[in-house]
Amino acid sequence: MYYSVAQLWKIFGHFEFIYRLIVLSFFFSGLFALFKIYECVLKDSVLAIIFTLLLFTSPVLVYYANNFLMDVPAFSLVLVSMYFFFRFIQSENDKYFYWFVFINVIAGLLKISSLMIFIAVFGLFVLEMFNIKIDSERKIFQKPLKQFALLISVLVIQLILYMYASNYNSIYNGGIFLVGYLPIWDLDFVQIKVTFDAIIEHIKHDYFRRETQIVFGIMFILVLAFYKHINKIVLYIIILLSIGFLLFGTLFFQALKDHDYYTINLFILIPVIFLGFLQLLKNKLYRVYSSIYFRVILIIFLIYNIKFAKDQLVNRYSSVGWQNENYIVNIQPFEDINTYLQSLGIKNDDKVISISDNSINISLYFMNKKGWTNYGINLDSLKIEKAVSLGAKYLFIYGKEVYKEPGIQPFIKNKIGEFKNIDIYSL
Incomplete structure (x- = not known):
């Protein structure tokens, strides 16, 4: 289907x-x-x-x-x-x-x-x-x-x-x-x-x-x-x-x-x-x-x-209830991010990691990108390195609490952009 x-x-x-x-x-x-x-x-x-x-x-x-x-x-x-x-x-x-x-x-x-x-x-x-x-x-x-x-x-x-x-x-x-x-x-x-x-x-x-x-x-x-x-x-x-x-x-x-x-x-x-x-x-x-x-x-x-x-x-x-709170606060900006990504030189076929997203692919779907979310990676530096070896070029972070995690520290040294609540790093 x-x-x-x-x-x-x-x-x-x-x-x-x-x-x-x-x-x-x-x-x-x-x-x-x-x-x-x-x-x-x-x-x-x-x-x-x-x-x-x-x-x-x-x-x-x-x-x-x-x-x-x-x-x-x-x-x-x-x-x-x-x-x-x-x-x-x-x-x-x-x-x-x-x-x-x-x-x-x-x-x-x-x-x-x-x-x-x-x-x-x-x-x-x-x-x-x-x-x-x-x-x-x-x-x-x-x-x-x-x-x-x-x-x-x-x-x-x-x-x-x-x-x-x-x-x-x-x-x-x-x-x-x-x-x-x-x-x-x-x-x-x-x-x-x-x-x-x-x-x-x-x-x-x-x-x-x-x-x-x-x-x-x-x-x-x-x-x-x-x-x-x-x-x-x-x-x-x-x-x-x-x-x-x-x-x-x-x-x-x-x-x-x-x-x-x-x-x-x-x-x-x-x-x-x-x-x-x-x-x-x-x-x-x-x-x-x-x-x-x-x-x-x-x-x-x-x-x-x-x-x-x-x-x-x-x-x-409802936009008020808890069911859609995460979408409205964190995910919705991904629907409008593509023009900004193009201005950064990020191509449509570039693979990315959306590390704050614990779903399988919600943020990836909205920005029309192939890549990885935190589902299956679990903020593990070795798994992030594996994704990079498989072609991941950019890292997206929207949950500020993620910055406390030791697993992502080696990957947040080259910030190239910020769109609304989303920080973007080159890998």
Whole structure:
């Protein structure tokens, strides 16, 4: 996807809205697929619209649907693949299964954690191979050898890519990108508590309203308690996704402290819980399910959650809040620095070190320069020397506290310029 956006920028110019539009298009396609799932299974367009839009009231999903990470496109593709799986169940047409497999290959290559629904379907396949009856009327997988080969191919393709990526990263980038996991068992008790407290804060502000999450929890409990009244395929998928949810939380516990987007692909559990709950209502409490009052309450509940998502998005983009304080104070000047750099004789292809920037590349991106930030260098003089040997010509410092660090002292002897809060040194 990054390559495709780069080609579009070559044609139309460097406009971020092109990238945002592509990601947003993926997400709306995923929502439409989810709507079609509900409509096909429940035969009720009104409830299909309401519960599809309810997923879109999560501040995390709304925010990243208009941004640049691969989590949302991967999640969106998985929703589309889930539509094809349900069509496969209903029609027994192999072409839908082929689409399910193909789309999960792409989704997994974008983000491996998006394969939770694929693993759940693979789990259904394994259960059927052990003669556990999933569908009361027939077997889901009636061509097991062929379908097993297709399912395995998804995992093999992922394995090949991630082996390649791991090898590539070990050779070229010194561990900048995570190709692994961040498990809970690597932390001590104090670190676990700090991370858990941070997760609680995310739960309060980022995922859904707290009371909405309680409603989701009640739905989940009711589905498990009255499991006889919902489709067994949906029930097994909910159970398998729940196991995957817990495993993911354990394996990537450390990342959940600071990175809300790590949870995006866990959201796949929510629409399946919705589906199970609606099947339960339809089969056990049809008068409630079909009631106009039920729909009015749902619409009010939806609006209530839309208001929450809107307020959280305003906070995220606010110039007053803590989220953007570092950008406004320290990073924003990099957007306007290029003309000044040209006056100093710094060329577009000159490599630089932005040593005050602890992100992977934010300041580099805004000044359109290749080089290094403090991410991976950690103010280490040996690593700075290594960057210089690889072509770094200039050092940028905007955090004055950095000057206290002994690691940078050999590199701040030749100051050539100053732009707003940014000091520039020749290396």
